[in-house]
Amino acid sequence: RAENFYNTGSAGSVDFKKNGGLQGIQQLMNTFSILMTIGFLILGIILLKVFPAQFFSVEEEVRNAPVKNTVVGFLLILASMILVFVLAVTLVGFPVALIMGMLFIIALMLSGLFVSFAIGRKIVDVLKFETNDVLIFVLGFVILSLLFRIPYAGVLIGIVALSLGFGAIVYAVRENWQSITTSSA
Secondary structure, three states, X not given: OOOOOOOOOOOOOOOOOOOXXXXXXXXXXXXXXXXXXXXXXXXXXXXXXXXXXXXXXXXXXXXXXXXXXXXXXXXXXXXXXXXXXXXXXXXXXXXXXXXXXXXXXXXXXHHHHHHHHHHHHHHHHHHOOOOOHHHHHHHHHXXXXXXXXXXXXXXXXXXXXXXXXHHHHHHHHHHOHHHHXXXXX
C-alpha cells in the first residue's frame, strides 16, 4: 500500500499458475492405482501357486463360453447388488447382506485375475510358444491392465472383464458344488 505509485517500466506479461489441491489428489490417485495394480498382480500369482486347480477351473470357464459368461455375469452382478441392498434394508437380513456383500466384492475383485490368465493363455497359444503359468498370467495381466487405462473404452473393457470373470466364477462354483460341499473325511 503506497500513497504514490509511479510506473517507470514494464514487467511484460505475468503468468499466474495456481498449484491447487486437485493436482496433488490426482498424483495420489495415480500412485494408489499403480500400487493396487501391483497388489493384484501379486495376489494373482499367489492364487495361481496356492490354488492351481481352482484357478484353472475358473479360467477354463472363461475360455469355454466367454459370451455366455459375460452376459450371465453382468446380470448376476446387477441381481446381486439389488439382493444385497434389499437384504441390508431389513434388520433380519442385514447379517446375511454383510456376508453376501463381502463375498460379492471378493468375487468381483478376483474376476479380472481369471480373465487376465485367459488372455495370456490365448496370446501364448496364438504365438505358439511354451512358457510357465506365472509368465502367462503376467502377460495377460499387463495387457488387461493397459486396456483398462484406455480413455472411455477402458471402462467398457473393465465392465466386460468383470462380468466375464464373475460369470465364470459362478459357473465354476456351480459345476464343482458337489466336491466343494462334500467332506473328504
